[in-house]
Amino acid sequence: MSENYEPRVGDWYRTPGGAAFEVVAVDEDDGTVEIQYFDGTVEEMDLDAWRALSLEAIEPPEDWSGAMDIEHEDSGVDNGSSRHGKWANPLDEID
Numbered sequence: 001m002s003e004n005y006e007p008r009v010g011d012w013y014r015t016p017g018g019a020a021f022e023v024v025a026v027d028e029d030d031g032t033v034e035i036q037y038f039d040g041t042v043e044e045m046d047l048d049a050w051r052a053l054s055l056e057a058i059e060p061p062e063d064w065s066g067a068m069d070i071e072h073e074d075s076g077v078d079n080g081s082s083r084h085g086k087w088a089n090p091l092d093e094i095d
Contacts, residue, residue, distance in 0.1 A: 003055065003056075003057070004051055004055070005055055005057060007023045007026045007033040007047075007050055008023060008026070009023050009024060009025060009026060010022065010023065011023050011057065012057070012058045012059065012060050012061075013055045013056060013057055013058060014055070014056050014058050015053060015054060015055060015056075016054055016056065019037050019038060019039070020037070020038045020058060020061060021035045021036060021037045021038065021043075022035065022036050022060070023035055024036045024042070031046050031047045031048075032044050032045065032046055032047065033045055033046075033047060033050045038061060
């Protein structure tokens with residue numbers, strides 16, 4: 001359902017058929033809204049353009065790494081699989 005939302009930093013939206021984006025900055029003095037798409041692209045628009053958008057509020061994506069150039073091994077996420085196989089128990093080395 002499309003509604004008119006006031007931009008709020010941290011909220012996620014999608015235009016009908018469009019890409020997901022997050023509001024990353026709102027400057028009331030300048031009348032601008034800065035958004036960042038999931039792929040990392042940043043765009044700035046004025047508040048009038050924002051209010052003209054047909055938006056759907058969405059939940060933040062579960063995959064937080066979309067906008068970051070990060071390898072899976074560097075993500076700090078352990079999904080239980082390891083390319084190293086089973087690690088030896090260090091206690092087995094103690095006499």
